[in-house]
Ligand code: HPA
């Protein structure tokens with residue numbers, strides 16, 4: 001656990017905290033690049049490629065985003081991704097996101113991409129990487145934003161298909177740092193993906209998995225014990241299992257929590273009912289992220305500001321959430337120390 005700095009946190013009132021959270025340096029660790037496709041770009045790409053969409057305009061797209069569950073979202077999300085066709089599209093999508101992220105205070109982003117969503121439509125792996133890596137390079141040089149890619153296995157498909165995806169991505173091994181697991185959680189437990197995660201670990205990849213978003217705490221145990229993941233994406237259902245909570249706290253297993261996503265997908269009725277504060281108080285390494293911001297109504301800064309306000313979290317707790325993000329990031333120690341120094345400077349200025 002990163003030691004708390006000696007700061008006059010109590011001098012940062014709610015008003016100042018909002019401004020501070022907007023500009024404070026952040027690590028974005030739970031973001032699906034396909035989930036940054038804003039309706040304007042979706043419609044523009046559909047026009048560019050002559051793809052038919054069931055929406056007349058941007059308002060109609062936004063009106064369709066009334067989700068009742070993870071699956072009700074995924075159906076629209078995979079349909080929306082169908083407008084991404086060539087390397088330019090992947091570049092434009094990612095570049096638009098990186099500009100927004102930099103403006104939002106993000107200094108380091110570990111972004112998910114779902115190759116199977118695209119290769120299944122006949123888009124070659126090479127096209128995806130060409131566009132995404134070009135945007136990643138621009139982010140570093142033009143915005144000073146460091147970006148890493150994590151490839152996700154779609155759990156509604158078979159493990160063999162996941163293994164084939166990973167093998168097909170190996171020519172681009174230098175361009176990604178990890179393997180994740182996403183898509184429909186219910187009835188697709190982590191234990192079905194042991195071999196592909198074994199392969200990923202043998203390749204020296206970092207490993208993470210979505211677990212306990214809607215699914216039971218048992219899926220979190222499986223992700224830890226069978227897939228041997230280093231972080232849990234979401235993980236909020238751990239609250240229902242005291243033994244699991246103790247393990248997560250003891251081992252400082254990071255949970256990348258996405259409050260606006262959880263509300264939009266009806267895991268909780270509203271932000272005031274979100275368990276983020278309880279997870280934090282239990283000593284877990286929780287941090288706040290945005291998941292699919294174009295669909296869920298907010299980027300990482302919005303997630304932080306709205307959740308901190310709804311739960312009445314203090315400046316000290318907000319600092320911990322941000323520090324946890326850097327604790328959980330897959331970065332080397334000097335880099336981590338540099339980011340923490342910047343975080344400290346932002347809080348120190350607000351507490352002065
Ligand atoms: O929140 C999510 N859960 C699972 N799969 C996903 N793919 C994009 N977003 C998500």
Ligand SMILES: [Zn+2]
Nearest residue numbers: 182210233291
């Ligand atoms: Zn996610």
